[in-house]
Amino acid sequence: xxxxxxxxxxxxxxxxxxxxxxxxxxxxxxxxxxxxxxxxxxxxxxxxxxxxxxxxxxxxxxxxxxxxxxxxxxxxxxxxxxxxxxxxxxxxxxxxxxxxxxxxxxxxxxxxxxxxxxxxxxxxxxxxxxxxxxxxxxxxxxxxxxxxxxxxxxxxxxxxxxxxxxxxxxxxxxxxxxxxxxxxxxxxxxxxxxxxxxxxxxxxxxxxxxxxxxxxxxxxxxxxxxxxxxxxxxxxxxxxxxxxxxxxxxxxxxxxxxxxxxxxxxxxxxxxxxxxxxxxxxxxxxxxxxx
Numbered sequence: 001x002x003x004x005x006x007x008x009x010x011x012x013x014x015x016x017x018x019x020x021x022x023x024x025x026x027x028x029x030x031x032x033x034x035x036x037x038x039x040x041x042x043x044x045x046x047x048x049x050x051x052x053x054x055x056x057x058x059x060x061x062x063x064x065x066x067x068x069x070x071x072x073x074x075x076x077x078x079x080x081x082x083x084x085x086x087x088x089x090x091x092x093x094x095x096x097x098x099x100x101x102x103x104x105x106x107x108x109x110x111x112x113x114x115x116x117x118x119x120x121x122x123x124x125x126x127x128x129x130x131x132x133x134x135x136x137x138x139x140x141x142x143x144x145x146x147x148x149x150x151x152x153x154x155x156x157x158x159x160x161x162x163x164x165x166x167x168x169x170x171x172x173x174x175x176x177x178x179x180x181x182x183x184x185x186x187x188x189x190x191x192x193x194x195x196x197x198x199x200x201x202x203x204x205x206x207x208x209x210x211x212x213x214x215x216x217x218x219x220x221x222x223x224x225x226x227x228x229x230x231x232x233x234x235x236x237x238x239x240x241x242x243x244x245x246x247x248x249x250x251x252x253x254x255x256x257x258x259x260x261x262x263x264x265x266x267x268x269x270x271x272x273x274x275x276x277x278x279x280x281x282x283x284x285x286x287x288x289x290x291x
Contacts, residue, residue: 049258051233056258059239063260067285072254079111080253080266082283089283090114094152094265097134099275104141106274114148114181114284119173121154122166124195129169139177148289150181152226155208156197157187163208167215174221180289182224182245182263185212187231202235209236213244222290226265229257245288262288 047058058064071084082089091111095102096118107115117139118132132138142149153170157163163185170183187205190197213223226247227236238246238259248261255264263284270281 051229051258056233058258061242062238065255065257065260067255069254069256074253078267078270079281080283082285089285090287092116092263092282092284093270093272093275094118094280094282095134095138095275096154097132099134099277099279101134102138102141103274104138104145104147107142107272108145108147110273112147112272114150114288115142116150116152116181116184116282117142119151119153119170120166122156122162124156124190124193124197127156127158127162127196129166131173135173139174143178148180149177150183150222150224150288151179152184152186153212155185155187155212156190156195157208157212158197158200158204160207160211163211164215167212167219171215171219171221179221181284182222182247182288183216183219184224184226184247185209185216186226202237205231205235206237206240209244210241213241222288224263232257232259247282262286 049056049058067082068084071082073081073083075081079091081091090113092114093107093112094116115138117135119135120129120131122129139149139151151170151174153166155163155166157166166185174183185208187208189195209225213225216223222245224245224247225236225241226249228249232238232246232248245263246259246261247263247265248255248257249265250257251265251267253266255261255266263282265280265282268280269278272279272281
């Protein structure tokens with residue numbers, strides 16, 4: 001005779017084999033799928049920012065500005081420094097004949113580490129290429145003082161062929177100098193005067209910059225494109241200049257340009273020992289010297 005109360009033991013079924021468990025599992029799968037779908041949808045949504053009250057759609061494939069605004073510090077002499085995680089931006093200037101005769105040793109002794117020197121320019125009315133009258137003097141003086149040196153060309157190119165002519169001119173001008181810093185395409189609108197470039201469109205500006213930079217790179221130098229915010233946002237197609245460095249002109253205590261740049265020109269009214277009058281001051285956020 002069996003014991004009172006003895007009987008067949010009930011077997012516990014795994015939760016997922018029960019009706020409630022299956023429903024819970026299905027709900028979890030649906031939740032994960034929805035979350036993944038929402039993340040994918042969000043990742044595909046356009047990224048926006050504002051410039052002069054205009055909503056701008058961020059370009060795909062162009063690196064963003066990740067500099068820390070709190071790391072920019074203006075010094076008593078008007079220079080701006082940037083230091084982050086123990087790394088300091090390098091101090092530099094850019095000069096042309098307009099700075100007159102320069103005491104380059106005094107410039108170097110003041111703490112300037114690099115100089116970008118104008119090699120030449122294209123006229124804005126007739127379009128002829130001219131060399132900077134102080135180019136040789138400035139190159140020799142800066143190099144003798146131990147500065148890293150790059151060059152820029154003030155472009156007024158309206159066609160790819162003209163941009164290539166400018167690059168060829170620069171490459172010939174610098175071939176006997178140890179240029180370690182970038183060779184820069186500097187296309188600017190002419191304010192207050194009629195110029196042959198007045199009607200140029202962003203597409204053509206971009207094509208000219210690309211043609212110049214490609215020849216510079218083929219010559220073994222580091223190409224760079226100089227622009228201000230207006231050009232960077234409204235004219236240059238920055239996603240078409242992939243692989244080239246950018247030099248931003250933005251006159252403020254800290255830059256807020258949306259995209260990445262490797263050099264920043266932060267004033268055109270700086271003062272540096274060894275230079276009479278105003279001079280452009282710059283920061284390079286990494287050592288751009290090419291050995």
